[in-house]
Amino acid sequence: MSERPARRDVPISLPSTGEAELEAVRGPIESGWLTQGPKVAEFEKRFAERHDVPHALAVTSCTTGLHLILAAMEIGPGDEVIVPAFTWVATANVVLYCGATPVLADVDRDTFNLDIDDVLRRVTSRTKAVIAVHLFGRCMDMDALSAALPSGIEIIEDAACAAGAAWQGRPAGSLGRAASFSFHPRKSVTTGEGGMVTTDDPALAERMNMMRNHGASISEEQRHHGPRPYLLPDFNLLGFNYRMTDLQGAVGLVQFGKLDRFIDERAAMAKRFTEAFADINWLRTPTEPQGGRHGWQAYVLYVDPDGAPMLRNDMMEALQEMGVSTRPGTHAVHMLGLYRDRYGLAPHDFPGARDCAEHSMAIPLHNRMTEEDFDHVVRAVRSLAHG
Structure with missing residues (x-):
């Protein structure tokens, strides 16, 4: 470990x-x-x-x-x-x-x-x-x-x-x-x-x-x-x-007036995150669309449950203990009570959305991150690689 x-x-x-x-x-x-x-x-x-x-x-x-x-x-x-x-x-x-x-x-x-x-x-x-x-x-x-x-x-x-x-x-x-x-x-x-x-x-x-x-x-x-x-x-x-x-x-x-500078800064951090996690084969990193520009509102990873050393939620708990805030990317609407009950939906009805809700993980990405913050997030995520 x-x-x-x-x-x-x-x-x-x-x-x-x-x-x-x-x-x-x-x-x-x-x-x-x-x-x-x-x-x-x-x-x-x-x-x-x-x-x-x-x-x-x-x-x-x-x-x-x-x-x-x-x-x-x-x-x-x-x-x-x-x-x-x-x-x-x-x-x-x-x-x-x-x-x-x-x-x-x-x-x-x-x-x-x-x-x-x-x-x-x-x-x-x-x-x-x-x-x-x-x-x-x-x-x-x-x-x-x-x-x-x-x-x-x-x-x-x-x-x-x-x-x-x-x-x-x-x-x-x-x-x-x-x-x-x-x-x-x-x-x-x-x-x-x-x-x-x-x-x-x-x-x-x-x-x-x-x-x-x-x-x-x-x-x-x-x-x-x-x-x-x-x-x-x-x-x-x-x-x-x-x-x-x-x-x-x-x-x-x-x-x-700061929008494009903010996006450029986020894009640079996103590129560095992607390079830092490139050797972790169970962690899928987000990509830029070919011919497009990502807005980088968030940097959202996908934790492959077949290869990861622990469940996504356990990773989030461990990162929280190290001070690194994380969130699920967002939620699967069909698994929320209002929609589940109103339309009689089950998790397997939308397997892609279910998996994204259960395995996505946003890590810190914002324009007030320092080099020390960035390095700490990388070290914290990499420390989970062996369980």
């Missing part, structure tokens, strides 16, 4: 924020304009330009962004939406929010993304859309998915982890009918909570713009700065309060 290193606490993730973000919120606070306003508008403009889309709309989270997309597409009762069985539960939940039926499809153990053959087995006459998740920042093969699907089925990107990522030279967020991104603190750039939806469809963008603000015909900023601020707007759509605050928009602008 390899000697285990002395404990050093290394968190799974830390947001990289500082004085610039603190200073950025001064403007909205001093102006008194705290809700959605000019900072959000500037953030949206820069995000759209970077992701090569004409429309970007800031929202309160990736979850509300996905819900907004489905609602604006008028997906509802009687409709089906295919989602991966290995994803954060929000991807499936948003379909239920609309009264539609989430139809789970299995995933590829190598990429953690949708298994296209299994997607096609789930398509019915009621299928309105597929939500393709770019899990952990690795884009789904959108060309293959688009070519395989029958015409008329929309592709929505769950790009929660994929700000700055790309597929075949095209940015995430420009690959489907619409997309939703996350700015949660575990993502590469953060606004605390927050998200962004993107689309190249002007009619859909206009509808989502109204629906994120209760269905109002004009925004609060337009009304207050217009000639008759005392008149309330008309409401012709059922909408929601999914507006991002200008405080978040100000922070987002600072963070977004």
Whole structure:
């Protein structure tokens, strides 16, 4: 058995924020304009330009962004939406929010993304859309998915982890009918909570713009700065309060200016992790998509149960004792109580998702990791190689 290193606490993730973000919120606070306003508008403009889309709309989270997309597409009762069985539960939940039926499809153990053959087995006459998740920042093969699907089925990107990522030279967020991104603190750039939806469809963008603000015909900023601020707007759509605050928009602008540097730093660390673990044959490391750019929201290993010296959960416990935080990649939706009981599902119904949930392991990867942190994580993982 390899000697285990002395404990050093290394968190799974830390947001990289500082004085610039603190200073950025001064403007909205001093102006008194705290809700959605000019900072959000500037953030949206820069995000759209970077992701090569004409429309970007800031929202309160990736979850509300996905819900907004489905609602604006008028997906509802009687409709089906295919989602991966290995994803954060929000991807499936948003379909239920609309009264539609989430139809789970299995995933590829190598990429953690949708298994296209299994997607096609789930398509019915009621299928309105597929939500393709770019899990952990690795884009789904959108060309293959688009070519395989029958015409008329929309592709929505769950790009929660994929700000700055790309597929075949095209940015995430420009690959489907619409997309939703996350700015949660575990993502590469953060606004605390927050998200962004993107689309190249002007009619859909206009509808989502109204629906994120209760269905109002004009925004609060337009009304207050217009000639008759005392008149309330008309409401012709059922909408929601999914507006991002200008405080978040100000922070987002600072963070977004660091996006490509953050991804480059993460990519360099990921490459070094992969090299450090190359001789451990029971540990599969994540790969860059050929012709694409990984967003590296997380570095997620796959522990081969046939060759590993111990179970994944035992590894996670041992690493925790050495101070190294880990997490399962995410969960298998069909094994969660809500979906298991509601649809009568069993673990073996989606074996790829089951295996990914039971054998994936995210290790620390973030922009505040020091050389000492990195070296400790490598030593800790390697110390498990002989049990």
